[in-house]
Amino acid sequence: MSKKCVVVIGAGVSGLTTAxxxxxxxxxxxxxxxxxxxxxxxxxxxxxxxxxxxxxxLITDKRQQEFEKKTLIHFFELAKTKPAETGIMIVDSFDxxxxxxxxxxxxxxxxxxxxxxxxxxxxxxxxVEFGITYKTVTINPTVYLDFLLNTFLALGGNIERKEFSHxxxxxxxxxxxxxxxxxxxxxxxxxxxxxxxxxxxxxxxVVELPPTHVTWSFKRYPRGSNxxxxxxxxxxxxxxxxxxxxxxxxxxxxDYTTVPDPVIAESIxxxxxxxxxxxxxxxxxxxxxxxxxxxxxxxxxGGIRVEAEWIxxxxxxxxxxxxxxxxxxxxxxxxxxxxxxxxxIELMKKPLNSNKTRISKF
Ligand code: FAD
Numbered sequence: 001m002s003k004k005c006v007v008v009i010g011a012g013v014s015g016l017t018t019a020x021x022x023x024x025x026x027x028x029x030x031x032x033x034x035x036x037x038x039x040x041x042x043x044x045x046x047x048x049x050x051x052x053x054x055x056x057x058l059i060t061d062k063r064q065q066e067f068e069k070k071t072l073i074h075f076f077e078l079a080k081t082k083p084a085e086t087g088i089m090i091v092d093s094f095d096x097x098x099x100x101x102x103x104x105x106x107x108x109x110x111x112x113x114x115x116x117x118x119x120x121x122x123x124x125x126x127x128v129e130f131g132i133t134y135k136t137v138t139i140n141p142t143v144y145l146d147f148l149l150n151t152f153l154a155l156g157g158n159i160e161r162k163e164f165s166h167x168x169x170x171x172x173x174x175x176x177x178x179x180x181x182x183x184x185x186x187x188x189x190x191x192x193x194x195x196x197x198x199x200x201x202x203x204x205x206v207v208e209l210p211p212t213h214v215t216w217s218f219k220r221y222p223r224g225s226n227x228x229x230x231x232x233x234x235x236x237x238x239x240x241x242x243x244x245x246x247x248x249x250x251x252x253x254x255d256y257t258t259v260p261d262p263v264i265a266e267s268i269x270x271x272x273x274x275x276x277x278x279x280x281x282x283x284x285x286x287x288x289x290x291x292x293x294x295x296x297x298x299x300x301x302g303g304i305r306v307e308a309e310w311i312x313x314x315x316x317x318x319x320x321x322x323x324x325x326x327x328x329x330x331x332x333x334x335x336x337x338x339x340x341x342x343x344x345i346e347l348m349k350k351p352l353n354s355n356k357t358r359i360s361k362f
């Protein structure tokens with residue numbers, strides 16, 4: 001049987017994970033990743049290299065919780081078996097709040113993340129009234145993106161650099177399936193133009209600190225609003241496996257500015273040091289800044305789009321093309337990557353295995 005030809009548009013964490021998983025777990029696919037940007041590049045148009053990144057779940061959506069759970073299991077495995085190659089390490093997360101409300105609802109992962117518990121009063125920093133701790137992972141995005149790309153190439157995948165203005169541009173005479181993983185660009189890509197997609201600007205400061213296996217975040221309890229306790233801007237510190245530590249953060253909806261702002265950077269550092277003054281090594285007056293960064297989280301009203309639809313080919317043949325979508329991952333593209341890709345591949349196989357002639361959307 002001849003192989004199905006798949007074009008994956010996008011080489012961020014979504015495209016690379018989907019393409020790699022497709023080659024790894026399925027037979028009979030010839031996969032090419034076509035993208036404007038690939039690992040190794042730093043530009044505001046390409047979100048994945050700018051992530052912190054850690055696994056810290058903020059969501060209530062059950063489908064996404066399932067994506068994140070499967071991804072964390074996968075990341076724990078990678079951290080144990082290939083830590084240097086993947087840049088993933090197991091850490092203790094400390095999540096703090098400035099207030100403790102009696103109506104605190106345990107997060108969905110409390111029964112799932114090892115070591116989950118409430119912090120004791122004596123374990124809390126000065127301006128913190130409540131906190132939880134659990135085991136999770138941090139991911140060094142540069143290392144992990146390289147790992148995914150190398151794995152994909154070793155499995156026989158192909159890559160090509162190109163920018164498409166319309167999803168139809170990805171369809172060549174032998175194309176059977178197109179997988180759209182264009183992140184924020186799904187807002188403008190012809191044939192997709194998803195008006196629900198919008199940017200959430202995030203600024204970070206990368207500093208050099210002694211190695212640590214602790215990640216922490218600090219959140220003011222929402223007052224007078226119905227945002228959940230995990231929503232809204234958070235101050236955070238995320239260590240990487242190479243001595244770099246990411247300080248954050250900001251969360252500004254519909255802000256497309258990709259130039260770092262020194263005033264914001266200063267306020268991030270102040271916020272981090274206010275919660276954890278011990279971040280500054282003894283005898284050091286200032287943090288050693290390695291670089292500043294800004295990324296645009298590809299958020300989407302209605303959540304991640306993991307869907308498949310048939311479209312008519314414009315090549316004038318009697319052939320329909322299956323177009324699958326995997327975008328809109330907002331601030332959780334790493335922690336949902338593996339589970340979302342698994343789900344997409346299952347969706348993709350359903351219509352391919354079906355004899356039905358008309359499947360428009362499901
Ligand atoms: P992208 O990485 O943007 O990739 C899109 C790809 O599509 C690129 O290769 C691009 O070139 C290509 N492309 C787009 N349009 C076209 C076109 N027309 N033609 C050809 N190619 C095209 N997530 C976590 O899980 N944990 C975290 O701790 C975390 N922290 C974050 C901190 C910050 C400051 C930011 C900004 C994000 C953070 N995220 C985090 C979110 C995460 O980075 C994103 O959700 C994720 O990177 C999105 O990946 P993506 O592959 O969907 O998009």
